[in-house]
Amino acid sequence: MYKDTTVPLKNVTLYSSGVAYYEHEGEASGASRIGLSFTPEQINDVLKSLIVSDSAAKNISVAYQSEDALRKILESLSVNLSEVSDLADILYAQRGAELEVVTGEKAAEKIVGKILTVDRREREAGGDTLSLFASDGVHIVPFKEIRSFRFTDPKRGEDLNTALSVLLRSSSASKKNLSVLIDAEGKRSVRLAYVMESPVWKPTYRIDAGSGTAEFQAWAIVDNSTDIDWNAVRLTLTTGRPVGFKQNLYPPYFTYRPTLPLMAGAAAAAETYDSAYGEADEAYNEASSPRMMMSMNKVSAEAKMSSSYDYGDSIRDTVNRNVAASDASAEMFTFTPVKPVTIGRQESVMIPIAAVKLPAEKFSVFSNMHLRENTHPKFCVRIENTSGMKFPAGPVSVSSEGAYAGDAVLEFLPAGDTRIIGYGDDMEVNGSLTKKSSSSIDTVKIAGGLLRTTKKRVYDSTYTVKNSAAKSRKVLIEHPITGNAALVATKALLEKTPALYRFTLSVDKNATGTLAVSESEIVETTAALIKMTANDFIAYSSDADMPKAVRKAFEDIAAKKAKLDEAKSDYEKLSADYKRIGDEQRRARENLEATGSSTAQGKQFLDKLMRLESELDSIKTKTEGARANLDKAEKDFSDYLKTVKAG
Structure with missing residues (x-):
């Protein structure tokens, strides 16, 4: 025989992923039955994760009613109460069963008979009636005259009693009962643990930004969505994504x-x-x-x-x-309050996680200053997490000098890290940005038919900040890193992120301040000399930024290129003449075929055809010679470019 045992809830771990880990710990004596109650939405998680620990246990089992158990149990009984709404439905479903009915207001009358039918009638017509087939005939009994009845079959009476007991135990349709049955002897400790869906715990923060330090408070909003009172429970709040x-x-x-x-x-x-x-x-x-x-x-x-x-x-x-x-x-990262907490069922509380002083500094921060446009900065406070704790992301209420200043969002803050938290627009300060860039040749080298040039590119940005306030401002300017360029001067640099430089600038009241940011990079380019034109060679030879030796090399290359271009021009001219004479010859042949060679006009075309044939042979010989001369000139020029060295 199992003894009902209560094992109280001792530990709860809430995860930011939407589940909670519950641990019950207590004492049990002998064979024990530990009852737990869950909603249909919770039961699947419990069945998936339940752990039972009892060092003295000989056997452990978990019993529960399966889904739709109530209907199935009721349907298995001879008196089925699963789909009945009133007494008429119950008796109609038992047609053929023998019933003992007591009627009469003063003198009681017993009628024993089998249920024939139940007729439903309007109240004005006398109401519902029960028809019983008895030994002396059929009795029509109005429901309003029935004082009591019972089934003469004891089994039906027992089933009716069982059905009512089942309905009583399952009166709360939203609850599913689960029993942990433990066969054991003696007194010992028992532990149960399981995971269920739970509301996520929510962190919130308060920052009171002072001068040099900030009062930092972290709070957690915790919801007990269970039907169990959390009495002196050890609560652990966990962030992470299991x-x-x-x-x-x-x-x-x-x-x-x-x-x-x-x-x-x-x-x-x-x-x-x-x-x-x-x-x-x-x-x-x-x-x-x-x-x-x-x-x-x-x-x-x-x-x-x-x-x-x-x-x-x-x-x-x-x-x-x-x-x-x-x-x-x-x-994962965890927070555990020093003292156990007490939270009633379906109640919520807000508990403190930390209350510390952190190094802090207030800035007016320019994050997206546009070119030649006035922009207002954000009021920000820069804090350093020296608490040794890790704080998950959450909303922040910011105060300054004891008064509410605005709301902000804190991203995940590891121990030892810093964060800039923006909480409002600084309308008394505005800023603008101007940019310029320049490029100069650093080195030039010609070798192996290639021109290798390195150029130094400088990007200059000037930030102008006007402070119209009656107090001085500490301004922080975020400057996007330009490609692979390096920062030339780091005097005002506060810190660097993967995409930004952060510079500081102090601006007096009713004054204007400027910040100059210079970046530079070396850009290397390689070009094949053989793909350049004569104009390219002439341009390089006359570029004053080029070294003298390089300019001289390009002058020589330009001269060689001129000879190559001359050979190419000769060949192209002869090729054009050859094509022109060939076209004239084709037309003369067509005219000769049209007029015939025996006519006077035909003889003229024939003479012209012979003359063009002679010219064509001569041009062909010259064209072949020009092609050979061009091929030699191209090869000589290509070989020459490979031998040129300068720089």
């Missing part, structure tokens, strides 16, 4: 099974017999036999089951992936 998922473990699950045809014998079918033609017909007859067709149906059913209900591998793979990914929980 792997979590839901699985529908509570309702019974029935797998798919195919329906196969019966293997029973059947009457022999009529057959006809044809002449044999060989093995092919034997194979056909075997494939068409009833046994083979039944086998094919079975294979088809199995294939359908595999394609439509193949859950095994997908679930296994999912669990394996979740287990492999769960190592991320090692990156």
Whole structure:
């Protein structure tokens, strides 16, 4: 016999991922039954995660009613109360059962008979009536005259009592009862633990920015969404992203099974017999036999089951992936209040996490200053986390000099790190930006037919800040890092992020201040000399920024290029003449074919054709010579470029 035992809740760990870890600890004596109650939404998580620890346990089991258990239990009883709304429904469902009915207001009358039917009538017509078939005939009994009744069959009476007891135990449809049954002897400690869905705990912060330091408070909003009072519970608040998922473990699950045809014998079918033609017909007859067709149906059913209900591998793979990914929980950060907390069921509290003084400095911060546009900075406070704690992201209420100044958002703040928190616009300060850039040749080198040039590019930005306030301002200017350029001067540099430089600037009241930021980078370019034009060579040879030796080399290259261009021009001119004479020859031949060679005009075309043929032969010889001369000039020029060295 199990003894009801209460194991109180001792520890709760809330995760920012939306779940909570609950631990119950207490003492048990002998065989124990530990009752727990959950909502239908919680029961799946509990079944997935429940841990029971009892060093003296001989056997442990967990009992609970499955989904829709109430309806199924009621339907299993001879008196089914699952879908009844009144007495008439109950009696109508028991038609044929024997009933003993007591009627009459003064002199009681007993009628024993089997229920024939129940007739529903309007109240004006006398109301509902019960028809009983008794030994002396059918009795029509109005419901309003029935004082009591009972089933003469004891089993039906017991089932009615059982149904009412089940309904009483399940009166709260929103609760599911779970019993942990432990077979053990003696007095000992028992521990239960499980994970359930829970509201995330929410951090909020307060900053009172003073001069040099800031009063920093961290609070946590905690919601007890359970139906258990948290009395002196050790609470742990955890940030991080452990792997979590839901699985529908509570309702019974029935797998798919195919329906196969019966293997029973059947009457022999009529057959006809044809002449044999060989093995092919034997194979056909075997494939068409009833046994083979039944086998094919079975294979088809199995294939359908595999394609439509193949859950095994997908679930296994999912669990394996979740287990492999769960190592991320090692990156969590925890906060535990010094004293246990007490929170009533369905109540919420706000508890302090930290109250410390942090190094702080107030700035007016320019983050996105646009070119030649007036921009207002943000009021910001820069804090350094020297508390030794890690603070998750959350909203911040900022005060300055004891008065509310604005709201802000704090991103995750590790121990030892700094954050700039903006909480309002500084309308008394504005700033503008101007930019310019310059480029100068650093080195030039010609070798191997290539021109290698390194240029120094300088990017100058000037920030102008006007302070119209009656107090001086500490201004922080965020300057985007320009490509691969390096900062020339770091005098006013406060810090650097992957994308920004942060500079400080102090501006007196009713005054204007400027900040000059200079960046430089060396840009290397390589160009093939063979791809340059004569104009390129002339431009380089006359560029005063080029070294003298390089300019001289380009002068020589330009001269060689001029000779190559001359050979190319000769070849192109002869090629054009050759094409022109060829076109004239084609037209003369067409005219000769049209007029005939025996006519006077035809003889003129014939003479012209002979003359053009002679000119064409002469031009062809010259063109071939020019092509050879051009090829030699191109090769000589290419070889020459490979030998040029300068710089």
